[in-house]
Amino acid sequence: MTEISGSGDPARTIATLWGTRQLPRRGPKHTLTTAQVVAAAIEIADRDQDLAPLSMRRVAESLGVGTMSLYTYIASREELVEAMLDTVHGEAVTHLGTHDGTWQEGLRRVAQVNWNLYMRHPWVLQVFTGRPPLGPHTIAKYERELAVVEGVGLTDVEMDSVITLVLTHVEGVARRRVEADRAVRRTGISDEQWWRTVQPLVAEVFDPARFPIAARVGQAAGQAHQSSHNPEHAYAFGLDRLLQGVAALLDERGPA
Structure with a gap:
């Protein structure tokens, strides 16, 4: 299941993220804060490692309040997910x-911090953030990520592109890692x-002469990783190549 960031009401979402939304003055006394509601939702999503089961009812139950009372603080589930993202x-x-x-x-720190974020909160990978939650934490994160390439010789567009390139790499590999972990939990085997188990079975039907390159490379990779894929290796290998590419771009341009 894929959630879509930015699908809530824009005005309400921005007001919620920036803390400018006014709570109703009439009605029952407010016993919670918006931050408490968001924190409870994050705790549920972390425990499930999945956003699909998250509902306003479950969040309300975890806080010991009625479901309708939550809408006083967060107007919809879509806006709740936006607030959860900005919070983490x-x-x-x-x-x-x-x-x-x-x-x-x-850039290595940017990559590692984002990798760790996905490992702590794997549900984040279920949200398509083509329209990112434009809250204070999300913008501050972008600011600090850009700061690592400020003044090194890149144009503003290139700075944004380099950060996007690193984050996209980390996100893709982290998704493979999370999916692999989910497969272990569901099947009960690593x-x-x-x-x-599968290697000797494939050997009985696989003809190396028919696929010589796949046979050679697949055997080498399989022996190295003891699996069909190693996310940690892919993360480190890809990040090294990305940094080399950025270095090559800067070398072509000369001193900043």
Whole structure:
């Protein structure tokens, strides 16, 4: 199931994210804060490692209040997901800290912080963020990520493109890792166990002479990873190649 960021009412969402939404003055006394509602929803999604079962009713039950009372703080589930995203982006802001090293060190930190974010909150990968939640934490995260390539010789558009390139790489590999973990939970066997089981079965029907390159490379990769895929290796290998590409671009351009 894929959620779509930006699908809630824009005015209400921005007001919720920035804390400018006025709670109704009439009606029952407010016993919660919007932040408490969002935190409860994040806790549920983290526990399930899935957004699909998340509902306003479940959040209300976890807080010991009626479902309708939640709409006082968050107008819809769509806006709740936006607030959840912006809140966990605040964790990334904290972990990114202030950049004071090389741009290579900075981009590696950006990659690692985002990887760790996905591992802590795998449900984030279920949200398509082509329209990102434009809250204070999300914008602060973007600001700190851009800071690592500020003044190194890239144009503003290239700065945005480099950060997008790194984040897209991390997101793609993290999704494979989360899906692999989900497969282990559902099947009850690890990738290594699966590989040991399927390898001799494939050997009985597979003709290496028909697919010589696939046979050679597949065997080498399988032995190295003890699986058909190693997300951690893909993460490190891809990030190294990305940094080399950025370095090559800067070398062509000369000193900043």
